[in-house]
Amino acid sequence: MFGTVVVGVGIAGRVRIRDLVNPLPSTASEKMIPKGFVSRRTLEDQQGLKQISLDDALAREDIHAAIICTENSYHEDCIRKFLEAGKHVCVEYPMALSLDVAHDLWDLADEKGKVLHVEHIELLTADYKQLKKDIQGKELINGTLHFTGGPLPPSFRFISFSGIARLTWLVDLFGELTLTSAHLVEEKDKNYIKLNASFHTTENQPLTWIEERGPGLSRCKNINFHFTSDTMTCLPDAPREFVGVFMQDFIIFSQKLQGQVRQEALQGEKRRILHCLELAEKIQQLCEKTTGSRM
Ligand SMILES: NC(=O)C1=CN([C@@H]2O[C@H](COP(=O)(O)OP(=O)(O)OC[C@H]3O[C@@H](n4cnc5c(N)ncnc54)[C@H](OP(=O)(O)O)[C@@H]3O)[C@@H](O)[C@H]2O)C=CC1
Numbered sequence: 001m002f003g004t005v006v007v008g009v010g011i012a013g014r015v016r017i018r019d020l021v022n023p024l025p026s027t028a029s030e031k032m033i034p035k036g037f038v039s040r041r042t043l044e045d046q047q048g049l050k051q052i053s054l055d056d057a058l059a060r061e062d063i064h065a066a067i068i069c070t071e072n073s074y075h076e077d078c079i080r081k082f083l084e085a086g087k088h089v090c091v092e093y094p095m096a097l098s099l100d101v102a103h104d105l106w107d108l109a110d111e112k113g114k115v116l117h118v119e120h121i122e123l124l125t126a127d128y129k130q131l132k133k134d135i136q137g138k139e140l141i142n143g144t145l146h147f148t149g150g151p152l153p154p155s156f157r158f159i160s161f162s163g164i165a166r167l168t169w170l171v172d173l174f175g176e177l178t179l180t181s182a183h184l185v186e187e188k189d190k191n192y193i194k195l196n197a198s199f200h201t202t203e204n205q206p207l208t209w210i211e212e213r214g215p216g217l218s219r220c221k222n223i224n225f226h227f228t229s230d231t232m233t234c235l236p237d238a239p240r241e242f243v244g245v246f247m248q249d250f251i252i253f254s255q256k257l258q259g260q261v262r263q264e265a266l267q268g269e270k271r272r273i274l275h276c277l278e279l280a281e282k283i284q285q286l287c288e289k290t291t292g293s294r295m
C-alpha cells in the first residue's frame, strides 16, 4: 500500500484527486491510499480529501508518494523536495524546464531508489493510439503538426516546454529528431504567441511543429503528414475509451511502484523524455538567439 498526496489543486490536481479517491477496481491503482492534498492556498476538503501542509507531507512516514500538479515553474522544487524526503514522485509534464535539471532530478531519484514518473497523457488518448497504429509501417516524406490553444499564464514558461506534448507526439511517431530551425512570433499586448520549429528525422525527412496560442484560439491539433503511400490531414476519430487518460497514467505510476514495469520500458521512456526536453531547450536557445532577449 502506498500513501499518496496530490500537490497543487488546479485542473489537473482535481482530476488526480478524483482518481486517487476512486481507484479503478482490480488495477494497481487500488494499492494507492489517499492521504490528503497540499496547496499553497487554504482550501476546504476536496472530494472528501483533507488539506495537509507540505512539511507534513514530506515528513509523514505513512506517505510514500506525491502526484505533483503545480504549474511548470514549480515542478523542479516540488520533485526535489519529495525525492529528497524519500517519496516516489509522479509529475505532470513537463518534468523540468532544462535538460540539466531533468538529469539532476533523475539522478536524485536513482540515488534515493524512488520512482520518478512523468505523466504524458497525450500518448494515452484513443485518437493518438489510433494515429500511431494508422502510421505504423508508412514511410514519411514530410509532415506538420499544428497546435492551437488559449493563452497560458507566464508560470507555464517557454512555449517549447509548455507544448512538450506535441514534441512528444512527433518523437513517439517518427523517432529522435534533429532541430534545424526555430522561430518565434510574439505579440505581447495581444497575448499571442506562435512558435515554428523544424526538424529532420534520422532518415533526413523534414517535420514542422507549429504551436500557436492566443485569446479565442480553441484547443485543436491539425496534422498534415505525407507518406510515400498516402497523405493524412485529419486525426482519426477513435471511440472514447472507458478508462480516462489521467486514470490510465495513474495506473502506470502505480504499476511502477509495484515493480510491474520492465526496465527496458522505463529506460525507453526516460530516453524519450530527455530527448524531448533537449529539443525544447535547443528551441528556446535558438529563439532567444534570434530575438536577442531572454524569454
Ligand atoms: N490541465 C490539463 O489537462 C493538463 C495539465 N498538465 C500539466 O499539469 C500542470 C498543471 O496544469 P493545470 O492544472 O492545467 O494548471 P492550473 O493553472 O489549473 O493549476 C496550476 C496550479 O495553480 C494553482 N491554482 C489553481 N487554481 C487557482 C486559483 N483559482 N487561484 C490561485 N491558484 C490556483 C494550484 O496550486 P495550489 O493549489 O498550490 O495553489 C495549481 O496546482 C502543468 O504542469 C500542466 O502542464 C498536463 C496534462 C494535462
Ligand SMILES: C=CC1=C(C)/C(=C/c2[nH]c(/C=C3N=C(/C=C4\NC(=O)C(C)=C4C=C)C(C)=C\3CCC(=O)O)c(CCC(=O)O)c2C)NC1=O
Binding pocket: 011, 121, 122, 125, 149, 162, 163, 164, 165, 219, 245
Ligand atoms: C476545457 C478546457 C481545458 C483546459 C483549460 C485545458 C488545459 C490543459 N490541457 C493540457 C493537456 C491536455 N489536456 C487533455 C485533456 C483534457 N484536459 C482537460 O482539462 C479536459 C476536460 C480534457 C478532456 C479529456 C489532454 C489529453 C492533454 C494532453 C495534451 C494533448 O494531447 O492535448 C494542458 C497541458 C499543456 C498542453 O499540452 O497544452 C493544459 C494546461 N485542457 C482543456 O481541455
